Amino acid sequence: DTGVSQNPRHKITKRGQNVTFRCDPISEHNRLYWYRQTLGQGPEFLTYFQNEAQLEKSRLLSDRFSAERPKGSFSTLEIQRTEQGDSAMYLCASSLSPSSYEQYFGPGTRLTVT
Amino acid sequence: GQQLNQSPQSMFIQEGEDVSMNCTSSSIFNTWLWYKQDPGEGPVLLIALYKAGELTSNGRLTAQFGITRKDSFLNISASIPSDVGIYFCAGQRPNSGYALNFGKGTSLLVTP
Numbered sequence: 001d002t003g004v005s006q007n008p009r010h011k012i013t014k015r016g017q018n019v020t021f022r023c024d025p026i027s028e029h030n031r032l033y034w035y036r037q038t039l040g041q042g043p044e045f046l047t048y049f050q051n052e053a054q055l056e057k058s059r060l061l062s063d064r065f066s067a068e069r070p071k072g073s074f075s076t077l078e079i080q081r082t083e084q085g086d087s088a089m090y091l092c093a094s095s096l097s098p099s100s101y102e103q104y105f106g107p108g109t110r111l112t113v114t
Numbered sequence: 115g116q117q118l119n120q121s122p123q124s125m126f127i128q129e130g131e132d133v134s135m136n137c138t139s140s141s142i143f144n145t146w147l148w149y150k151q152d153p154g155e156g157p158v159l160l161i162a163l164y165k166a167g168e169l170t171s172n173g174r175l176t177a178q179f180g181i182t183r184k185d186s187f188l189n190i191s192a193s194i195p196s197d198v199g200i201y202f203c204a205g206q207r208p209n210s211g212y213a214l215n216f217g218k219g220t221s222l223l224v225t226p
Contacts, residue, residue: 041218041219048212091157105149108154108156
């Protein structure tokens, strides 16, 4: 399967702990996006990369959040000092420039902060 | 981000019926996309629309990009039980980078 993959699929952590999620985009897709989705809502944009460059960050991405894409392939999203409000589904998507508006999503990582 | 208003919020229909849902905004969009999401999974892209007035089909699904660029609709013909899920519209605004703005979704239930 050559779709977007995310690991882990589920993560339960205690408040105050750090967590890291990984996303592997569709190969040859040079744009990678992170979104967050809470229950009953649509996905909300967090940040996106073109190759290894982080080009846009939303105001939702507080300073406890950091994302990297060091070699322009996989990406990681780290949340430090997790809070209960961070509980959500974290979705990764990728797209192929120049048809970049068609974003293909992975299965997501469900984070529960207790 | 700019809120997209989806309606209806939920639909409960019988197998074989046609379904229509729409998405509106107070701002114009350059691109409209429709996704379907199953519980515990990521959204799956159904249809992408790039020009005002464009009408595009994908099997039993048909979507249109509104002339005003502020709305879009999705029709599903002859619904089947596997159409069950949440349908999201998403749009990309002019001069706003590549972030997509999503609606809150329309939940579709289909009874055999």
